[in-house]
Amino acid sequence: MSFQDLTKRMTWAVISLLVLGLLLLFFSHLFMRWVITLFTAGLGALAMWEFMCLTPLIAGRRYRQCLIGMAAVVIIGFFISTIHPSYVCLPFLLFFLSFIAIFCCHFREIKGCIAVITQSFFGLIYIALPLGLILKILYFPNSSSNGQEGRYFLVYLLSITKITDTGAYFGGRLFGGKKLAATISPGKTVVGGLTGFLLAVVLSLLFYAINPFVSGVDFPFWSSLWLGALMGIIGQVGDLAESLLKRDANVKDSNSLPGLGGVLDMLDSLLFTTPIVYLFLCVSRS
Numbered sequence: 001m002s003f004q005d006l007t008k009r010m011t012w013a014v015i016s017l018l019v020l021g022l023l024l025l026f027f028s029h030l031f032m033r034w035v036i037t038l039f040t041a042g043l044g045a046l047a048m049w050e051f052m053c054l055t056p057l058i059a060g061r062r063y064r065q066c067l068i069g070m071a072a073v074v075i076i077g078f079f080i081s082t083i084h085p086s087y088v089c090l091p092f093l094l095f096f097l098s099f100i101a102i103f104c105c106h107f108r109e110i111k112g113c114i115a116v117i118t119q120s121f122f123g124l125i126y127i128a129l130p131l132g133l134i135l136k137i138l139y140f141p142n143s144s145s146n147g148q149e150g151r152y153f154l155v156y157l158l159s160i161t162k163i164t165d166t167g168a169y170f171g172g173r174l175f176g177g178k179k180l181a182a183t184i185s186p187g188k189t190v191v192g193g194l195t196g197f198l199l200a201v202v203l204s205l206l207f208y209a210i211n212p213f214v215s216g217v218d219f220p221f222w223s224s225l226w227l228g229a230l231m232g233i234i235g236q237v238g239d240l241a242e243s244l245l246k247r248d249a250n251v252k253d254s255n256s257l258p259g260l261g262g263v264l265d266m267l268d269s270l271l272f273t274t275p276i277v278y279l280f281l282c283v284s285r286s
Helices: 006-025 030-054 061-080 090-104 113-138 148-175 190-213 221-249 263-267 270-284
Strands: 179-181 185-189
Touching (some): 030 061, 090 113, 113 270, 148 270, 185 221, 190 221, 221 270
């Protein structure tokens, strides 16, 4: 049984929780809204840089800088779309303009352009879309909840995603057993995966239990059950998906940040679970 970098992981987890708590406490103030947005856009920019380091086909300093800027601008566009209903199409417009810009950048460099353009498109969708949706969840347009619903479901999203990762990590280390995906992530086991899944369901039901004490938020029992189960599965798929990219690039971590590895390592599961929660809100509130 080995818990590599456990102290560093716990230190970063505590720091992250403190920062998150402060941000959510003052999330409704205009200044704090922009702080949260710029922080999220900064994470997206770092994640895009790490993604490009995994994909050597995306070369050229100026082109990489453009992609990083595109990711940040698209994420900011998602926030602006929450300010007024007339801006709702802004993120899609920015995605479209980014696609045009990516093609324009290759009009003078034809060789290998299909692979580079495809990787660039994938990077924007893989990173900018879910991070932008995090802001859409936080500032979800429900006037009756006075902003409580967005904050509630953002905490739900982060908590379920993290408990799934943590459960899979400790379950695998404590009990071992058959590997879940040995060629992609040798440390992950079937028992660890089941542990993460069960903890996700249990925590989701706990959110249902405290729901009556949160004004303006409706989270029925069956919704909490199936959403927690779905996130307990999809979150682990997201973790394995990023591991797949790293294995193809022959690297252990997407970066070398102490205790974290990289921003992509920190966000991997969240990139897959965020669209699930956003779609749930859209469908259940329509």
